Amino acid sequence: MADTGPAEPVAVDTADAGPTVAGLGEAGLLARILPRLAGAPALLGPGDDAAVVAAPDGRFVVSVDTLVQDQDFRLEWPNGYRTTGFDVGWKSAAQNLSDINAMGAVATALVMSLTLPAHTPVAWVESLADGYAAAVRTLGADRCALAGGDLGAGSELAVTAAATGSLEGRAAVVRSGARPGDTLAVCGVLGAAAAGLALLESPVPYATLGEAERALVARQARPLPPLAAGPEAARAGARAMLDLSDGLVRDAGRMAAASGCGIDLEAAALAEDAAALAGAGTATGVPPLLWVLSGGEDHGLLAAFPPGTPLPEGFRRVGAVVEASVVEAAGAGAAGAAAPVRVDGRPAAEALARLHGQRPGYDHFGG
Amino acid sequence: MADTGPAEPVAVDTADAGPTVAGLGEAGLLARILPRLAGAPALLGPGDDAAVVAAPDGRFVVSVDTLVQDQDFRLEWPNGYRTTGFDVGWKSAAQNLSDINAMGAVATALVMSLTLPAHTPVAWVESLADGYAAAVRTLGADRCALAGGDLGAGSELAVTAAATGSLEGRAAVVRSGARPGDTLAVCGVLGAAAAGLALLESPVPYATLGEAERALVARQARPLPPLAAGPEAARAGARAMLDLSDGLVRDAGRMAAASGCGIDLEAAALAEDAAALAGAGTATGVPPLLWVLSGGEDHGLLAAFPPGTPLPEGFRRVGAVVEASVVEAAGAGAAGAAAPVRVDGRPAAEALARLHGQRPGYDHFGG
Numbered sequence A, B: 001m002a003d004t005g006p007a008e009p010v011a012v013d014t015a016d017a018g019p020t021v022a023g024l025g026e027a028g029l030l031a032r033i034l035p036r037l038a039g040a041p042a043l044l045g046p047g048d049d050a051a052v053v054a055a056p057d058g059r060f061v062v063s064v065d066t067l068v069q070d071q072d073f074r075l076e077w078p079n080g081y082r083t084t085g086f087d088v089g090w091k092s093a094a095q096n097l098s099d100i101n102a103m104g105a106v107a108t109a110l111v112m113s114l115t116l117p118a119h120t121p122v123a124w125v126e127s128l129a130d131g132y133a134a135a136v137r138t139l140g141a142d143r144c145a146l147a148g149g150d151l152g153a154g155s156e157l158a159v160t161a162a163a164t165g166s167l168e169g170r171a172a173v174v175r176s177g178a179r180p181g182d183t184l185a186v187c188g189v190l191g192a193a194a195a196g197l198a199l200l201e202s203p204v205p206y207a208t209l210g211e212a213e214r215a216l217v218a219r220q221a222r223p224l225p226p227l228a229a230g231p232e233a234a235r236a237g238a239r240a241m242l243d244l245s246d247g248l249v250r251d252a253g254r255m256a257a258a259s260g261c262g263i264d265l266e267a268a269a270l271a272e273d274a275a276a277l278a279g280a281g282t283a284t285g286v287p288p289l290l291w292v293l294s295g296g297e298d299h300g301l302l303a304a305f306p307p308g309t310p311l312p313e314g315f316r317r318v319g320a321v322v323e324a325s326v327v328e329a330a331g332a333g334a335a336g337a338a339a340p341v342r343v344d345g346r347p348a349a350e351a352l353a354r355l356h357g358q359r360p361g362y363d364h365f366g367g
Helices: A021-036 A085-102 A122-138 A194-201 A213-219 A229-236 A248-259 A267-275 A278-284 A288-294 A322-329 A350-354 B020-038 B085-102 B120-137 B191-198 B213-222 B231-237 B248-259 B267-273 B280-285 B289-295 B324-329 B349-354
Strands: A052-055 A057-066 A108-115 A145-153 A158-166 A183-187 A238-245 A260-264 A298-305 A317-324 A341-343 B051-054 B058-070 B106-116 B147-151 B157-165 B183-187 B241-244 B261-265 B298-306 B316-322 B342-344
Touching: A021 A122, A021 A145, A021 B157, A057 A085, A057 B058, A057 B106, A057 B147, A057 B157, A057 B324, A085 A122, A085 A213, A085 A229, A085 A238, A085 B106, A085 B349, A108 A122, A108 B058, A108 B157, A122 A145, A122 B289, A122 B316, A145 A267, A145 B058, A158 A260, A158 B058, A158 B106, A158 B157, A158 B191, A183 A260, A183 B349, A194 A288, A213 A278, A229 A238, A229 A298, A238 A248, A238 A288, A248 A260, A248 A288, A248 A298, A248 A317, A248 A341, A248 A350, A260 A267, A260 A322, A278 A288, A278 B231, A288 A341, A288 A350, A298 A317, A317 A322, A341 A350, B020 B120, B051 B106, B058 B085, B085 B106, B085 B120, B085 B157, B085 B213, B085 B231, B085 B241, B085 B316, B120 B147, B147 B191, B183 B261, B191 B213, B191 B280, B191 B289, B213 B280, B231 B241, B231 B298, B241 B248, B248 B261, B248 B289, B248 B316, B248 B342, B248 B349, B261 B267, B261 B324, B267 B316, B280 B289, B289 B349, B298 B316, B316 B324, B342 B349
Parallel strands: A108 A145, A260 A341, B106 B147, B261 B342
Antiparallel strands: A052 B058, A057 A158, A057 B051, A108 A158, A183 A298, A183 A317, A238 A298, A260 A317, B058 B157, B106 B157, B183 B298, B183 B316, B241 B298, B261 B316
8 A cells, every 4th residue: 555645635637527427327437437348258247246257277366455545546646647547447457466466366357346426527437447458458467357346436536346366276376385495586676666656755746757757657556567477486386475565575574474484685686676766766865775675566476486496487586585583583573573574684674774764673664 | 325415424433442443553453353254264265365265166256345434324323323333344245245146146255345544443343344254144155255355544434345156057147137927026125224224314313213113224234135045046047136236116127128128016016015114104204115116225136037937935026027118108218228117007207206206207316
């Protein structure tokens, strides 16, 4: 979840935006949305009380995630960027598809529940539907149906999607399977979405940003989960995996805690990630390594592979799984069992505190 | 969706309610919720990016629905009733399980996404979790896992659940399968939830209501979808079915429109339903037949059975499916193709308008 901080609620711009949700009504709105939800066909698609989806191996994975206005996105950001319906639809699809990916599964369906203030322009909702469809298509979720959903009113915009997927006969890759000696690897960018968030929250106008910085804003607004990589990691023997939604250190801590292990991150392996964010760091005054270690919403993958496993395409080593006792000895578990993670042999909390310019023990996440 | 009308937002009562969501944090809140989510075991339950659920016949049904504070429920009603977390969890489970039921399927999993204001008492959220678990248990969803979900912040309470189900090898019962000559039948109560809503919105204090009226409030707060009846109707050969969520006339209109037919409702078959609501009608000044014909949220089933089919237990005849041309000749389609429904041979809109004491053509639902 993006910490967008306190802000006055901002209404969707209704100037010249045509009819609103209230004016069109539920049936009229559905008639506008449904044709835009192109995707793979479900066995039974929108129009009934539930959709029917194939589960060829007799199982399916299912997940659900919500994006709420002024919590997970702002409609208007301090730097002047206006979040489009397309952005929100894309991000909702991407964050849900990423959960399926992290199990080693292939997405089979998305169903969406939209909570829309009455004054929301119909055009904004059409753009939202386009964002769902474009994400599914662009991210390569070729088997994913946009299978139906629900419309309702509310005082703030919120979109929830539930995603389902097929394990194709494989075991699910859980977060608790890591073992000491495993190679820790990531797929996808680290810190880009957080750098984009910092740019959105900075006073530097979006219109004055260069291409590289706009690309970081795009990673915050429309994340790019590497959807082929989850099933590929499963085939390659990944023992543990999760979606990098809350930052490398925090998500590594979750894998470590669930697996009863410690995790050693290697700063040298993260240097290129940080270097790629140097411009945004200069623009905002944030040390880029902080984004790389603690920035969320990139929706890449963190995976543990048995020692010696050739890493699948797109994965790169960022550290190793170690005995829990090793990190405990270094004091990395002192802040709680949820964070048994070291960076270059020192507690990750120290590295984060140093980057924050604050004392050791500072809890970046507030709990 | 309950038309709860305009109201000032009401916060959950925090007096003596103990710690709040903000005080406990996400991990702490999960630790409180997860033990309460008793249900059937999933193949893989909460704790990973997605749950894994069995789909023995190689398919599954999936649906999603949201309840939003001050749209779908009020925390404090005009009659003094305070909506509990238990109510909201129960209702969210019930409305989603009902969608699965209406396909003729057996529920296999619920995943929940909770949007909680920071000041929400932890005890309220625990009660919410209890409501989900109690609904699954009490409604007989013996195979339904409470398989996971998502927590997030927002300025208003909202809960979304996605439900999945198994068709057990049967075809899904869609709303488009009705044919002229079919018997139209319902299972479950009609109008009770709407009568309960009217009582909640009336100035007559909840504390002064009798047992019968309190039971109607309970049907609004904690609906009782007849979960065994959906699969039983499918086995009995139901050709079309849907969840009675928006009122008999409106939902019959949907079945008729999807099936390309008309529907004749028989008022005599609804007399007992209306009689059961007489006390609430007297208390609120609403003719009970209006609730029976147009009240939503009962979450019973409306089904069309081939002529001569013995109706399964719990179903009772309320009318017949007829040729579309029959209702068109009666003018029942004049208000739009979505409402080709007659009551005793006259357009349903006329009956509703008469009950409203308003002119023919009045659109109760505003679109």
